Amino acid sequence: MIRRLPPTQVHPTFIIISAGEAPVSTPSAPDLRPTPEGEIEAISAQAKSPRASAQLQALTSAAGDDRLDHKLLKKFGFDPKRFAADQARIAAGTLTEKSALEARPLSPPSGVTEVSWSGAEADRLRAIGEKALQSGEVAVVVLNGGMATRFGGVVKGVVVVFDGQSFLELKASDVARASKHYGAEIPLVLMNSFATQDSTMEHVDERRGLGLGDDQLLTFTQSISVRMNLDGTIFTDDKGEPSYHAPGHGDFFESIVRSGVLDDLDRRGVKTILFSNVDNLAATIDPVVIGHHIASGADMTAELAEKRKTASGEWDKGASPVSIDGHLQLVEGFRLPSDLSPIDYPDLSTNNFLFSLDALKQDIPLERYAVKKKVKDQPVLQLESITCEASGVLGSDGKPLLDLNLIRVPRDGVNGRFFPIKEPIDLETQASTLKERLHAGWRQRDEV
Numbered sequence: 001m002i003r004r005l006p007p008t009q010v011h012p013t014f015i016i017i018s019a020g021e022a023p024v025s026t027p028s029a030p031d032l033r034p035t036p037e038g039e040i041e042a043i044s045a046q047a048k049s050p051r052a053s054a055q056l057q058a059l060t061s062a063a064g065d066d067r068l069d070h071k072l073l074k075k076f077g078f079d080p081k082r083f084a085a086d087q088a089r090i091a092a093g094t095l096t097e098k099s100a101l102e103a104r105p106l107s108p109p110s111g112v113t114e115v116s117w118s119g120a121e122a123d124r125l126r127a128i129g130e131k132a133l134q135s136g137e138v139a140v141v142v143l144n145g146g147m148a149t150r151f152g153g154v155v156k157g158v159v160v161v162f163d164g165q166s167f168l169e170l171k172a173s174d175v176a177r178a179s180k181h182y183g184a185e186i187p188l189v190l191m192n193s194f195a196t197q198d199s200t201m202e203h204v205d206e207r208r209g210l211g212l213g214d215d216q217l218l219t220f221t222q223s224i225s226v227r228m229n230l231d232g233t234i235f236t237d238d239k240g241e242p243s244y245h246a247p248g249h250g251d252f253f254e255s256i257v258r259s260g261v262l263d264d265l266d267r268r269g270v271k272t273i274l275f276s277n278v279d280n281l282a283a284t285i286d287p288v289v290i291g292h293h294i295a296s297g298a299d300m301t302a303e304l305a306e307k308r309k310t311a312s313g314e315w316d317k318g319a320s321p322v323s324i325d326g327h328l329q330l331v332e333g334f335r336l337p338s339d340l341s342p343i344d345y346p347d348l349s350t351n352n353f354l355f356s357l358d359a360l361k362q363d364i365p366l367e368r369y370a371v372k373k374k375v376k377d378q379p380v381l382q383l384e385s386i387t388c389e390a391s392g393v394l395g396s397d398g399k400p401l402l403d404l405n406l407i408r409v410p411r412d413g414v415n416g417r418f419f420p421i422k423e424p425i426d427l428e429t430q431a432s433t434l435k436e437r438l439h440a441g442w443r444q445r446d447e448v
Contacts, residue, residue, distance in 0.1 A: 062078075062080040062083050062084060062087075062226060062234070065234060067234065067236060067240065067241075067242055068226065068234070068242055069242075069244075072194065072224070072244070073224060073226075073244075075194075076193075076194045076221055076222075076223055076224035077221075077223040077224065077255070077258065078223060078224050078225065078226075079223070082368075083225065083226065083383075086232075086368060086370075086383055087228065087232040087233070088232070089232075090228065090230075090231070090232035090370060090381065091231055091232035091233075095370050096370055097334075097369075097370060097371070097372060099370075100334065100335050100369040100370065101335055101336075101337070102324070102331050102335045102336060102337075104324050104325065105324070106322045106323070106324060106331075106336075106337075106340075107322065107323045107324075108322070108323065108344050108345060109321040109322055109323050109328050109347075109406065110323070110328075111328065111406065112304065112321065112347065112406045112407070112408050113292065113405075113406065113407045113408065114407075114408045115288065115289065115292060115407050115408060115409050115410075115415075117288055117415050122288055124291070124295075125287075125288050125291030125292055125295055126287045126288045126291055126448065127287075127291070128287075128290070128291035128294050128295055129286070129287030129288060129289070129290030129291035129294065130182065130287045130291075132271065132272055132287075132290055132291075132294060133178065133182040133184060133186070133285070133287060133290065134182045134183060134184055135184065135269070136184040136185060136186075136268065136269050136270070137269055137270055137271040137272060138186055138270065138271075138272050138273075138274065138285070138290060139186060139187040139188075139189060139265050139268075139270040139272075139273050139274070139357075140171070140174075140175055140186060140187070140188050140189065140273075140274045140276075140285065141189045141190075141191060141252070141256070141273050141274065141275045141276075142157075142168075142171050142188065142189070142190050142191070142276060142277070142278050143191050143249050143252070143275070143276070143277045143278060143351075144156075144157045144168065144190045144191060144192050144193075144196055144200060144278045145191050145192055145193035145195075145196055145221070145222045145246050145249060146193055146195065146196065146246055146249075147193070147195050147245060147246055148195050148196050148199070150422060150423055150424075151423075151424060152424070154199075155195075155196045155199040155200060155203075156278060156279055156421075157190075157196065157200055157203070157278045158199055158200065158203040159427070161281070161421075161427065161431055161434065161435075162431045162432070162434070162435045163435070166203065166207070167278050167279060167281065167421075168190070168200070168203060168204075168207075168210060168278065169207055169210055169211070170281050170438065171188065171278065171281065172188055172210035172211055172212055172217070173211065174281075174284045174285055174438075174442070175188045175212065175216070175285065176211055176212055177442055177445075177446075178284075178285040178445070179213075179216070181445065181446055185213060185216055186216075186285065187216055187217075187218060187265060187268065187270065188210075188212060188216060188217050188218070189217075189218045189219065189220070189256075189261060189265070190217070190218070190219040190220075191219070191220060191221070191222055191249070191252055191255065191256070192219055192220070192221050192222070193221060193222050193224075193246035194221065194224050194244065194246065195246060197219075197221055200219070201219070204217065218261055218264065218265075220255055220256060220259035220260075220261045221255065221259070222246055222247070222249070222251050222252065222255050223246075223247060223251050223254070223255060224244055224245070224246065224247070225244070225245055225246075225247040225382065225383050226242055226243070226244055226245075227242070227243040227244070227245055227373070227375060227380040227381065227382045228380060228381045228382070229380065229381070230372075230379060230380075230381060232381075235375065235378070235380045235381075237375065237376060237378070238376070243375050243380065245373075245382045247368060247382070247383050247384055247385060248368070248383075248384030248385045248386055249385075249386070249387050250366045250368075250384070250385025250386045250387050250389060250390070251366070251385055252275075252387055253360060253364040253366070253387075253390060254364075256360065257360065257361070262357070262360055262361065265357060266357060266361075270357055271356065271357050271358070272290060272293060272294060272354060272355070272356060272357065273354065273355045273356075273357055273360070274290070274352075274353075274354055275352065275353040275354070275355060275387070276350075276351065276352045276353075277351050277420065279420055279421040279422065280350065280351070280352065280417075280418060280419060280420050280421075281419060281421075281434055281438060282416050282417045282418060282419040282434070282437055282438075282441075283303075283350070283352045283417055283418075284417075284438070284441055284442075284445075285445075286415075286417075286441075286445070287445075287448075289303070289354070289407070289409070289417075290354065292405070292407050293354035293356075293405065296405040297403075298356070298402075298403045298404060298405035299355065299356050299359035299401075299402040299403045299404075300353060300354070300355055300356075300359070300390065300391060300402040300403070300404050300405065301353065301354040301355075301404075301405040301406070301407060302321065302330055302349055302350075302352075302353055302388065302391070302404065302405070302406055302407070303349075303350045303352035303353070303354075303407055303408075303409045303417060303418075304321060304347040304348065304349060304350065304406055304407065304408045304409070305347070305348055305350050305408070305409055305410070305411045305417070305418040306346055306347065306348070306408075306411065307342050307345075307346055307347065307348045308411075315342050316348050317333045318332070318333050318348045318349055318351070319331060319332045319333060319348070319349035319351075319386070319388040320333070320336060320340065320345045320347060320348060320349065321345075321347055321349070321406055322336075322345065324392070327392070327394075327399075327400055328391070328400075328404050328406065329389075329391040329392035329400070329404060330349050330388035330389070330391045330392070330404075331388075331389070331392065332369075332386045332388060332389060334369075334371070335369070347406075347408060349388050350409070350417060350418040350420075351387070351388070352409075352417060352418075353387065353388075355402075359401075359402055362401060364390050364393055364401055364402070365393065366385040366386070366389055366390060366393065367385065367389065368383040368384060368385045369383070369384055369385070369386075370382075370383060371383070371384050390402055391404045413437075414437065414440040414441055414444055415441065415444075416437055419433070419434050419437065421434075
């Protein structure tokens, strides 16, 4: 039986659950009162000119702006107080594209472990990962949010990859195969957005729960924000309509807690979460990789791959591991110096992570960066937070909130773990290779 939680709650959670099981509780809606004037005034004092200061005072709180769809914003957990404070920082000139650049000295990271699938050490780590899988201590989180713009307005997760199966079906197939092989249910969790939720759930219904058990598939939605003009005021198109967006996958940390899904996984006995993009099907459930994370004792493990040049001759773009002030962390590509040497910094984050569930129970506050985009050829700013940046968040004691472990994985071959499909042309050129990789990897896992 398929039963869904009411969509009227903040971060509505649709969970396929068996009859009689209690639904996950969801906290009440956020306070939509305007930002206290003192917060704006404090930032106003930092404004670079009297004009900027006056502009700050003229900013209208999103909570009181009649142009906005407040029902939509409330449904998906919009935070008007934080938004107003960010508007003020943009108007004051303290939140810009340049302010996102990492100004502290960088040095190459140390302690990156090369993953191997053969030998005594691989056997030891595989046994650790297999034990966790057999004990039902592993869950999979797939990022299925964003704005559904790169595949012609179609939600990427529902696009067919090969043999009539979509990205989501292939992710679910990996979970189903591993669950059967290890004799324990592995929950699959989808993080959707306001732009992908409806199409995703229709697809789930059409494909009969993606072939998973009645209570094996869980979903929650990331939050929502509003695009701005370059001066921090709310952007509207030629029809006077605001433009909404999903504010990056970094709000995974807050959203999975607020939705109640993290508590649900905790009750099920999950201890390790595998995290990957819906378009990277090579990020399969691998006991060796899981063993690396568990054996390290770290809160967060990042899978790295070698940087390569694209067909245009440019180096891959994305986060890189660095050392800053003696702390190992990942820094997103747009925050790094443009002349960062690929020789000294040869690794790229695949956006495949493993998290220890207990570490995600704490507040992990991420900075939201101002990113320039275009809407119908009009320049806009939108606020985004990035998952990898959690590795650089420090606690009150000056130490990282999440202890980071770095492993280097191959991009190609039977154990290749980085086959991102960002555009339709990628799918056309890589579908057959990806099919070979998946089936070979599944056969290898089943034979062990």
